[in-house]
Amino acid sequence: MGQPMKAFRLTQWQKPPQLVEMEIPTPAYGQVLIKVAGAGLCHSDIGMMGMPEAMGRMAGWNMPFTLGHEVGGWIAQLGAGVRGLAVGDPVVLVSAHSCGHCHYCMSGHDNSCVETHSGRGYGRDGGLAEYMLVDNARAVIKLNTLDPRDAGPLSDAGATAYHAVRRVLPKLVPGSSAVVIGAGGLGSFAIQFLRVLSPARVIAVDNNPARRALALEFGAHEVLAGVDERTTAALKEITGGAGAEAVLDFVGNDISLEQGMPAVRSTGSFALVGAGGGTLNKNLWGYLPKDGELFSFQGGSIRDLREVIALVEAGLVRNETEHFPFSKVEEAYKRLDEGTLRGRAVVTPDIWL
Ligand SMILES: [Zn+2]
Ligand SMILES: [Zn+2]
Numbered sequence: 001m002g003q004p005m006k007a008f009r010l011t012q013w014q015k016p017p018q019l020v021e022m023e024i025p026t027p028a029y030g031q032v033l034i035k036v037a038g039a040g041l042c043h044s045d046i047g048m049m050g051m052p053e054a055m056g057r058m059a060g061w062n063m064p065f066t067l068g069h070e071v072g073g074w075i076a077q078l079g080a081g082v083r084g085l086a087v088g089d090p091v092v093l094v095s096a097h098s099c100g101h102c103h104y105c106m107s108g109h110d111n112s113c114v115e116t117h118s119g120r121g122y123g124r125d126g127g128l129a130e131y132m133l134v135d136n137a138r139a140v141i142k143l144n145t146l147d148p149r150d151a152g153p154l155s156d157a158g159a160t161a162y163h164a165v166r167r168v169l170p171k172l173v174p175g176s177s178a179v180v181i182g183a184g185g186l187g188s189f190a191i192q193f194l195r196v197l198s199p200a201r202v203i204a205v206d207n208n209p210a211r212r213a214l215a216l217e218f219g220a221h222e223v224l225a226g227v228d229e230r231t232t233a234a235l236k237e238i239t240g241g242a243g244a245e246a247v248l249d250f251v252g253n254d255i256s257l258e259q260g261m262p263a264v265r266s267t268g269s270f271a272l273v274g275a276g277g278g279t280l281n282k283n284l285w286g287y288l289p290k291d292g293e294l295f296s297f298q299g300g301s302i303r304d305l306r307e308v309i310a311l312v313e314a315g316l317v318r319n320e321t322e323h324f325p326f327s328k329v330e331e332a333y334k335r336l337d338e339g340t341l342r343g344r345a346v347v348t349p350d351i352w353l
Pocket of ligand 2: 100105
């Protein structure tokens, strides 16, 4: 019988999660036990709390499981056969689970792994707990200077935004423009990555004035209120009539798709990252950018996370977090849902102890 720990878990479909006591897991061969320093809260967690059983089962999920898919911590115990890591090392975990041996993992596209439909914190036990088991040491990335309490959000919000930005970089030559629709958790990282890695003029679109102010602080050259039915025209005007080389949509609802796509210039790119569930009812001939491309959300890879950590540790990108003790986890989710957080909410279980 192992020692007990606290964990914030979904125990039944469409029921609120509960703070429960469970056993601290023991790492088997190749596995790693993490003492959690901080677990970032994500909007998708709120979606999971209300997810119908049929949808969860389709993804291969089973109840119960512990929430939290943005996790930083310290190595607590190593299973046999794990190399290159030591007890006490500060680490961050790659958000998505990946098998390490499928076609995608073997070609560096581990974010598209055949097993990413479930991961730590979605369908498997995540990091809103005092300890967390990682089933494959490849997901563990050592930190140099970054505090593991703050590193979690980089693994999801940071790496996902970075993945989208990295794909459009070749098009962002001097004189080009890049549009970020939605300057929240992911969008504010995207603005910073664009500023550090490209010479493009960065335009942020958000209907929240506080977020627009933060976008300017993070280096956006221009901000626009929206998205609304005037957004395409406004973006065309700012870009001299041609449209932008890249439009990154971190909202993904009906209006952002309808307005964002025609704001891409010929040969440009449109990235659908936001999970707003939008639909588009358009004749795509003449609507999509000529000779352009459209790509969809696919999280971030191990490589993406390593590069994001390097940018933050070099002081080139800011990572805004707001800490909550474990006892305030419900309040933190409420603030996230209301949109009243300035940075990413991070729950710090070690402060509970
Ligand atoms: Zn997430
Ligand atoms: Zn794989």
